[in-house]
Amino acid sequence: VNRTLVRLLLDREQELRERHGISFRITGVATRRLGWIADPDGLDQAALLALSSDELPNPTRAEPALSGTEGTLAPHHPEPRDNVRDWLSAAHADVLFEATALNLESGQPAVDHIRAALEHGAHAITANKGPIVHAYRELRDLATAQGKRFLFESTVMDGVPVFSLFPQLPLIHLQGFHGILNSTTNVILSEMENGLSFDESLKKAQALGIAETDATHDIDGWDAAVKTAALITVLMDVPVKLDEIQSEGIGGLSGEAVRAGRKEDRPYKLICRVKKTASGITASVRPEQIPLTDPMAQIAGTSSYIYFETDIFPGLAITEENPGLYATAYGMLADFVRAVRPDISLR
Amino acid sequence: VNRTLVRLLLDREQELRERHGISFRITGVATRRLGWIADPDGLDQAALLALSSDELPNPTRAEPALSGTEGTLAPHHPEPRDNVRDWLSAAHADVLFEATALNLESGQPAVDHIRAALEHGAHAITANKGPIVHAYRELRDLATAQGKRFLFESTVMDGVPVFSLFPQLPLIHLQGFHGILNSTTNVILSEMENGLSFDESLKKAQALGIAETDATHDIDGWDAAVKTAALITVLMDVPVKLDEIQSEGIGGLSGEAVRAGRKEDRPYKLICRVKKTASGITASVRPEQIPLTDPMAQIAGTSSYIYFETDIFPGLAITEENPGLYATAYGMLADFVRAVRPDISLR
Numbered sequence: 001v002n003r004t005l006v007r008l009l010l011d012r013e014q015e016l017r018e019r020h021g022i023s024f025r026i027t028g029v030a031t032r033r034l035g036w037i038a039d040p041d042g043l044d045q046a047a048l049l050a051l052s053s054d055e056l057p058n059p060t061r062a063e064p065a066l067s068g069t070e071g072t073l074a075p076h077h078p079e080p081r082d083n084v085r086d087w088l089s090a091a092h093a094d095v096l097f098e099a100t101a102l103n104l105e106s107g108q109p110a111v112d113h114i115r116a117a118l119e120h121g122a123h124a125i126t127a128n129k130g131p132i133v134h135a136y137r138e139l140r141d142l143a144t145a146q147g148k149r150f151l152f153e154s155t156v157m158d159g160v161p162v163f164s165l166f167p168q169l170p171l172i173h174l175q176g177f178h179g180i181l182n183s184t185t186n187v188i189l190s191e192m193e194n195g196l197s198f199d200e201s202l203k204k205a206q207a208l209g210i211a212e213t214d215a216t217h218d219i220d221g222w223d224a225a226v227k228t229a230a231l232i233t234v235l236m237d238v239p240v241k242l243d244e245i246q247s248e249g250i251g252g253l254s255g256e257a258v259r260a261g262r263k264e265d266r267p268y269k270l271i272c273r274v275k276k277t278a279s280g281i282t283a284s285v286r287p288e289q290i291p292l293t294d295p296m297a298q299i300a301g302t303s304s305y306i307y308f309e310t311d312i313f314p315g316l317a318i319t320e321e322n323p324g325l326y327a328t329a330y331g332m333l334a335d336f337v338r339a340v341r342p343d344i345s346l347r
Numbered sequence: 348v349n350r351t352l353v354r355l356l357l358d359r360e361q362e363l364r365e366r367h368g369i370s371f372r373i374t375g376v377a378t379r380r381l382g383w384i385a386d387p388d389g390l391d392q393a394a395l396l397a398l399s400s401d402e403l404p405n406p407t408r409a410e411p412a413l414s415g416t417e418g419t420l421a422p423h424h425p426e427p428r429d430n431v432r433d434w435l436s437a438a439h440a441d442v443l444f445e446a447t448a449l450n451l452e453s454g455q456p457a458v459d460h461i462r463a464a465l466e467h468g469a470h471a472i473t474a475n476k477g478p479i480v481h482a483y484r485e486l487r488d489l490a491t492a493q494g495k496r497f498l499f500e501s502t503v504m505d506g507v508p509v510f511s512l513f514p515q516l517p518l519i520h521l522q523g524f525h526g527i528l529n530s531t532t533n534v535i536l537s538e539m540e541n542g543l544s545f546d547e548s549l550k551k552a553q554a555l556g557i558a559e560t561d562a563t564h565d566i567d568g569w570d571a572a573v574k575t576a577a578l579i580t581v582l583m584d585v586p587v588k589l590d591e592i593q594s595e596g597i598g599g600l601s602g603e604a605v606r607a608g609r610k611e612d613r614p615y616k617l618i619c620r621v622k623k624t625a626s627g628i629t630a631s632v633r634p635e636q637i638p639l640t641d642p643m644a645q646i647a648g649t650s651s652y653i654y655f656e657t658d659i660f661p662g663l664a665i666t667e668e669n670p671g672l673y674a675t676a677y678g679m680l681a682d683f684v685r686a687v688r689p690d691i692s693l694r
Contacts, residue, residue, distance in 0.1 A: 012518055015518055016518070019517075019518070020517065020518075159659075160660060160663060161512065161515040161516060164515040165508065165512065165515065167691050168508040168511040168512065168515070168681070168685075169508060169681065170366075170367060170680075170681055170684040170685075170688075170691060171359055171362055171363070171366070171367075171677075171680065171681070171684070292639075293645060295642050295645060295666065298640060298642060303662075307666075311671070312506070312670075312671055312673055312674055312677045313507060313667060313668075313670060313671065313674060314668060314669050314670070314671060315650075315666065315667070315668025315669060316507060316665070316666070316667060316668075317664075317665070317666040317668065318663070318664070318665055318666075319642065319654075319662065319663070319664040319665075319666070320660060320662070320663060321660075321661060321662025321663075321664065322661050322662060323659075323660060323661070324658070324659055324660065324661060326659055327659055327660060330518075330659045333517075333518065334515070334516065334517055334518070337517040337518070338515075338517075341517075342690075343689075344514050344517055
């Protein structure tokens with residue numbers, strides 16, 4: 001994600017300056033391979049561009065994470081905590097872009113990185129869902145205390161402003177939601193409907209760059225469950241543990257079953273469902289057969305969908321169709337603008 | 348709309364105070380029947396509630412419009428301009444809620460009311476699309492110069508935050524959109540599919556309180572065209588005249604044609620379409636037969652839909668299903684919160 005973000009930032013540099021009065025320098029990059037690089041005067045852009053295209057051929061092994069006089073990055077694997085602090089100081093970081101891989105159990109090292117950034121006095125922007133599930137309240141309150149922002153729009157629906165929508169819905173009471181939030185399984189199900197086996201579909205999703213080399217979290221439903229937990233935590237203000245979400249993946253579905261479902265006009269989809277109850281919430285992630293009259297039946301490939309149930313709007317749904325290459329990195333860029341130009345919503 | 352707003356404001360008074368630190372007094376009401384009422388100490392709530400339920404049985408003849416130490420309202424028909432100014436002063440208005448009826452030709456008297464409110468130093472919130480089409484840039488710039496807000500979220504999709512979404516999409520380039528934006532015609536088409544004639548369907552829409560006594564603007568496509576023009580004007584920053592939108596209503600469709608369309612799985616819908624071109628935009632509002640694979644085929648009754656084409660998100664769609672009674676007035680309430688608590692997007 002952060003490699004794409006570097007390209008997107010450089011691509012939109014002029015527009016950021018002219019439309020929003022934002023200028024930035026990338027003053028730090030940290031990856032498992034490169035270590036902790038910092039230069040408060042700004043890293044060389046040509047080198048960054050090279051790094052963002054060829055130098056790091058395996059994005060799962062080396063996610064750069066940026067910092068700067070607006071801009072900073074964090075590493076892919078746990079490192080002694082002092083490294084982050086020293087690096088943030090050396091980079092004179094005003095903003096940390098955190099994009100380490102999801103750790104289901106603890107949210108680490110992302111939680112430590114974000115905490116360090118906020119304590120350092122930088123905004124913290126993450127594409128990692130783990131910290132929301134494991135440390136949302138702490139990080140939110142720390143950000144408030146520091147007068148900085150903790151933002152994570154790109155964690156659900158590739159940067160479509162789902163989290164940012166709700167402050168625009170003051171006094172609304174969210175009573176539940178359902179949707180399709182995991183691209184990898186949705187691509188696999190679409191390909192299985194088209195005649196491929198499960199393994200062939202997974203390989204195709206991997207070849208397209210949608211699924212990671214290890215797609216276990218997607219297939220088992222955990223990626224969708226963590227997104228569901230993040231939405232519950234932030235939008236319903238109900239702290240929820242992952243094991244409170246009944247999760248079932250798509251590994252048990254045969255190609256025959258998937259094709260028969262589509263043929264009967266009751267296609268299989270991996271559906272997240274949440275309902276508010278008197279005592280809290282009920283939540284599930286599981287494959288369901290849904291009728292063609294439900295808009296979810298048409299959500300194919302990398303598209304995603306969420307349907308919110310609220311008191312004023314009984315059904316308010318957002319569809320993201322065929323996100324572009326930049327969609328996830330865009331969520332981080334938009335968070336960057338939100339963080340450094342909070343007056344943007346007054347335009 | 349403003350009658351419902353009074354009820355909604357009083358209903359959410361405690362929550363506004365406790366969640367957002369907003370307290371208000373309704374210090375003025377203006378309607379064609381009641382004239383210009385003002386009391387800076389606040390009007391009697393019981394009287395307002397009575398007014399909002401029984402006193403004004405015909406909402407098309409007397410839309411109250413509110414004002415206050417947060418709150419003010421405006422009249423249904425042209426009145427000498429001094430009346431508005433005197434009334435805003437007498438009410439000590441901080442906010443004007445404008446809900447006069449749509450004037451396709453000039454946007455008056457709403458434009459004058461909003462201008463007067465901004466010049467007086469009050470935020471101006473309108474449910475009327477006319478001023479956006481006829482005076483958007485002037486009113487937007489006047490609001491900026493006065494340090495006040497000119498807001499109009501309830502003019503399109505009943506207060507679903509469509510206009511408020513775009514500041515949350517910084518650097519996005521909107522290339523076009525399409526959708527279903529007029530409830531009256533959508534209800535009529537749904538009822539015709541169910542076997543009613545055009546006239547019976549219109550009467551049913553009127554009995555349900557969806558269509559006005561004079562539904563000409565809806566049926567002829569003008570309501571949808573004005574909404575389309577408002578979206579183009581605000582979201583694409585292209586000033587567009589109504590006659591640049593090719594508009595055709597649903598008056599030419601027979602019950603037989605509508606039922607045959609649904610039977611062939613190509614139902615009729617009144618569709619708004621806009622595309623950016625090299626020289627400007629092309630825009631149309633007309634009945635179209637659409638395939639069942641298009642989500643618009645499922646948008647029935649009072650539901651509405653908009654699909655935005657952008658560079659980062661090739662398809663970003665919002666569906667509003669079965670809006671509640673308060674949906675349009677809610678848009679004005681949300682604008683009120685946005686105006687007086689601009690920090691709300693930082694939560």
